[in-house]
Amino acid sequence: MEDVLDEIIPTDELRKFERVYHTQLNVGNITNKAQFEYAWCLVRSKFPTDIKKGIILFEDLFQKGSGDSKRDCLYYLAIGCARLKEYSKALQYVRAFLQVEPDNQQVQTLERQIKKRMEKEGLVGMAVAGGIVLALGGLVGLGIAMSKKS
Template structure:
C-alpha cells in the first residue's frame, strides 16, 4: 500500500493529462475518464495543492460520474486525504468502501496504513512535547539557580 500512496508521477505526465482535461473543459464537457485520469495524476503529484485539486475533481466525479467507478473515486480521495494528513477524512472514505465491500483488500490495507501512521505521529508528537517540556523545565531551573546565586552574592 505504501507504494500506492508514495508513488509520484512526473510533471510531464501531469501536464499531458491536464492539457487533455483543459481542452475538453474548454469545449464544455469533460469526459469522466479524462477527469479521473487527471485527478489520479494530481493525487500522485508531489505537490499538496495538486492533491487538493485531485480531491475536488474526484468528489465531483463521485456525485456526477460513472456509478460503477465510485469505489475508485472514493479510494483515491482517501489516498489524497492520507497524503494531506487528514487522517479522519481518509479513514471515513476507507470505511465507506469497506461498508459496501468488507473484503476489499486495498481499502483494508489503506486503513491499516492510516492507523499505523496516526499512531506513529502521535508518539512522535508526544516525544516532541515531552522534549520541549524538559527544555522549559531545565531553563526554569537554571534561571532559578542564577537568581538564587545573585541573591546569595548580595547578602
C-alpha cells in the first residue's frame, strides 16, 4: 500500500474541487459532498496552509455528520494532522476510529505509518519525555499550592 501520507494531489484537480466549493459558497448552499471533496483535496496538498484549511473543513463535517461520514472525517483528519507533523493529534483521531472499528486494516496501516514517522523523526522519545516533564511540573505546582495553604 502506498503511503497515504506522501500522496500529493495534482494542482488542477485541487482547483477543480475548489471551484465547485466556492461556487456553492457564493450561492450560500454548500453540500456536504462538495465540502468533503474539497477538504479531501486540501489535506493532500503540498502546502501546509491548504492542509490546515482541509482540517477545518473536516472538523466542521465531523460535527455535522453521522455514521460513515464521521468515520471518514476521522480518517482524513488523522492524515491531515500527520502531514502537518502533529502526530499526537493524528494518533488521537486514529485511536478514536479504531475504538469504533478495531479491525479496520486501512486505519491500522495509517497508525503504523504515523508511528514510523514519529520514530524516524525521533519524536517518540520526545513525546515520552514531554509527558514526564508535564507530570513533574504538575507535581511541583501541586506541592507549591499545598505549601501555601499550610
